Amino acid sequence: MKSFPMHYCSKCGSTVTLRIPADDTRERHVCNGCATVHYLNPRNVVGTIPVWGEQVLLCRRAIQPRHGFWTLPAGFMEIGESTTHGAARETLEEAGAHVEIGPLFSLINVPHVEQVHLFYLASLPTPEFSAGEESLEVALFYEHEIPWSELAFPTTKQTLQWFFADRSAGLLKAGTEIAVRSRDILPAESI
């Protein structure tokens, strides 16, 4: 979901022009009235890998994009919250689950959609969850049950692949220091 093109200044309502301001190296939207430079920066998507025993909780999306596809609970970070608070909030909103947030597990740059995705390991204290407004259904999956061909986003797929690989290798046991997995996903790999 890319940023919308900017036409007017949010401070004074005048038109803006895309140009390189003095002392800068990139094109910015500069107000023709009050000269404010409007910087656009990537947005953070924060989410969790909610675990109950050997199973992982996934949500089936009730909204576009990728309606009907499965995803880890995640969404845009809000102003005023931390990444862990945002991840826990999104998990509660989409999956109706109160989770205990663990360490950061994956960090994936998706520059072609101007986003950075962060997923935290999380545990469900009880197997209680319910579909929120943005989900058609929420369910626990064993590794062999994961609907790999029906996953909504490449970052979900990549994070789950890393999760099961690291768990099989014994790298996610309690008391183990978690090595954050990271990569960049480029346009050719988008689905």
Ligand SMILES: [Zn+2]
């Ligand atoms: Zn202005």
